[in-house]
Amino acid sequence: MKDEDWLAGLHPETLAIRAGTQRTAEGEHSEAIFPTSSFVFASAEEAAERFAGREAGNIYARFTNPTTRILEERLAALEGADDCITTASGMAACLTAFMGSLQAGDHIVASRSLFGTTVQLLQKILARFAVETTFVPLTDLSAWEAAIRPNTRMLFLETPSNPLTEVGDLEALARLAHAHDALLVVDNCFCTPVLQQPMRWGADLVLHSNTKYIDGQGRTLGGAVCGRRELLDGPRNFLRTAGPSLSPFNAWVQLKGVETLSLRMERHCANAADLAAWLQSLPEVEKVYYPGLPEHPQADLVHKQQRLPGGILSFVLRDGQPAAWALMDRLRIFSRTANLGDAKSTVTHPASTTHSRVSAEERQAAGIQDGLLRLSVGLEHVDDLREDLQRALADLSR
Numbered sequence: 001m002k003d004e005d006w007l008a009g010l011h012p013e014t015l016a017i018r019a020g021t022q023r024t025a026e027g028e029h030s031e032a033i034f035p036t037s038s039f040v041f042a043s044a045e046e047a048a049e050r051f052a053g054r055e056a057g058n059i060y061a062r063f064t065n066p067t068t069r070i071l072e073e074r075l076a077a078l079e080g081a082d083d084c085i086t087t088a089s090g091m092a093a094c095l096t097a098f099m100g101s102l103q104a105g106d107h108i109v110a111s112r113s114l115f116g117t118t119v120q121l122l123q124k125i126l127a128r129f130a131v132e133t134t135f136v137p138l139t140d141l142s143a144w145e146a147a148i149r150p151n152t153r154m155l156f157l158e159t160p161s162n163p164l165t166e167v168g169d170l171e172a173l174a175r176l177a178h179a180h181d182a183l184l185v186v187d188n189c190f191c192t193p194v195l196q197q198p199m200r201w202g203a204d205l206v207l208h209s210n211t212k213y214i215d216g217q218g219r220t221l222g223g224a225v226c227g228r229r230e231l232l233d234g235p236r237n238f239l240r241t242a243g244p245s246l247s248p249f250n251a252w253v254q255l256k257g258v259e260t261l262s263l264r265m266e267r268h269c270a271n272a273a274d275l276a277a278w279l280q281s282l283p284e285v286e287k288v289y290y291p292g293l294p295e296h297p298q299a300d301l302v303h304k305q306q307r308l309p310g311g312i313l314s315f316v317l318r319d320g321q322p323a324a325w326a327l328m329d330r331l332r333i334f335s336r337t338a339n340l341g342d343a344k345s346t347v348t349h350p351a352s353t354t355h356s357r358v359s360a361e362e363r364q365a366a367g368i369q370d371g372l373l374r375l376s377v378g379l380e381h382v383d384d385l386r387e388d389l390q391r392a393l394a395d396l397s398r
């Protein structure tokens, strides 16, 4: 029986623990790590056959490794994708998808609500290789359509977006992309496949920063590109040739992370929903951005596309950047760090960190105010998290 046959119909909780598992002759229960840069061929002929692609098997760890392969199969099963390739970081996954799918002269239409470094990659790196990007408001479908040119080959978005949790209409954008012979590529980092499967709505490639919820404890960097088999040929060739590869040790840590992904996502979401509702009731808080709030502008899409609203929320303090920094500095449990998806709750000031390389005008257009703070709500007890914020806010008004 082929792996995919017995996996069909299993729940995500089961796939996250069982999909892709391969055991060596030792019969190890926990997956083995293969810390080897190359693999030995039984004969010169076998080497030649593998290099020619006529025989399956490992060659060199820049593009295949048994530990990494288990993670790839597991992520593909969770995303409902044919296959997956893993990369050294989330940004390496973006680079691999772009470089492996596009060529000079192609055009991308991208959401303007993206992680700041992704904007840099599109504006400053891909542009040097004659791939141009037009940025549009994520939720304005007519703007996406108007930006399409004859050479548009890709529509690209994050949903929910970082850090304002805006939600894009995956089904409508997939229809639009395909009507123009373009790919729909979705960064699914905030949701993970446990909360959202973009391919179900027509996405062609789905990207991950494994560094976030997939690792789940802030230990390793990693990324993934999942999708239809034929669409992964280009990204796979880029990975093999350019080498932004995931290490087997990091793949192993991430495999252990994925096993508890469903359970963790449920708690992240429950804690975030609790804090979002509470923050909204505070006089110091001007606005809360969280997909689980009934007044979220795309609440209907959240219900349609996502199983749960997610573990990330952002909020604006009425007194702007000085208050935001002062609050951050007074927090004891929330770690001041530019990362998310960790068991440990984190607090980030996007304007001066994750989005600091985006120009002030672009930040303003994207709605990232100086008084905005982003919380990645972790797995600590929610009462302790609320009290940490409450005490820090009370301290501010003294």
Ligand SMILES: N[C@@H](CCOC(=O)CCC(=O)O)C(=O)O
Binding pocket: 115, 117, 162, 338, 339, 340, 348, 353, 354
């Ligand atoms: N996407 C993550 C990771 C944040 O990483 C950084 O801000 C590093 C800075 C850089 O990429 O230049 C998040 O939003 O927290």
